[in-house]
Amino acid sequence: MRQNEWAGEEAGVTQSNLAATEPQAPSWPLRVYEVLKRAEVRQMAFVPDAGHARLIELFCADNEVVTNVLTTEEEGVAIAAGAWLGGERSVLLMQSSGVGNCINMLSLATVSRFPLLMLVTMRGEWAEFNSWQVPMGRATEAALTAIGVTCMRADTPDELVEAVGSAATLAYEADQQIAVLISQRMLGKKTW
């Protein structure tokens, strides 16, 4: 178990010192987690991304949520379908490169109108050092749109929290397939 980089949040820090620690300790993972908890999410599946690390930790520490680590992102689309068949809401976390792995599997969600909520951290679009991330980063929104998934983009933490709440309603209550794309500019430059 690696050290919790943002332990201060769990201790219940105030807004003012949250703001002070924002560069090292973004508050959005906890806020997104709380939105998803209020939406009664019971299953979370993921292929890790550094941008999702804190959110993954929060879910994995939550006994009310079953978490699945995946070998490839498309597995999560299938698990989400099964979860809904059985009466549970789920969320799927991945990086933009993983969207490419999901395309045919997304036909399961769209043809069956399974509620699907994907949170996608973007790579290849802002201060990207790794050229291999660029093609799929460029194709992410177009590919999702082409297969029938609605994309909502978030460029700031406030936009993200709002988008996740809106996407949760659209998915779980209106049977929509929604991907919230979390901007790389907001996530910050990866340090090597």
Next chain:
Amino acid sequence: MTSEPSLDRRAAVAALLRDRGDLLVVSGLGSPSYDVHAAGDHDANYYLWGAMGSAALIGLGLAQAQPERMIAAITGDGEQLMGLGGLATIAVAKPKNLVVIVIDNGHFGETGMQMSHTGRGVEIARVAEACGLETRIARRVEDLETMRLELHRQGSGPRLFVVKVKAQAVPRSLPLRDAVHLKNRLRAHLGLQPN
């Protein structure tokens, strides 16, 4: 080398689903969906007509949401070969109420009976075992009754059963294709409302 399989797929699936009780069934695209349909349509069946590689993992999500119910994901060698990584995901998740059943004819039956990897020597049961699933292989009619009984009790962890069947063309038995209907039908069977 073992001899050529002698089991008939339709008879084998019908034997596994006899007296199915509360069993929930997800069937993989192509022949497994036809086999499950031929054994008797049921509100607790979710038939796939696409999304190759998904049957076992839909079974996982369902098993996690309905831990008191037994789930059988019935698929073919071709579909499970496309989702081999999913066996690792299922092994890590450790559902005790999920059994993945691979109807293995060693061929891609839907597309012209091209020989698959299992027909060329790959054993899905050994892959599953390496991941940590408990496995069984049925080669004879007698093996099927043991498997059938296993479908109605929780295991110590996830299980994968392989049923070795003849590579034969069987008349299609076509289930409904309306996936929204099938979704809501299964949910209604579980007492869940559509949105």
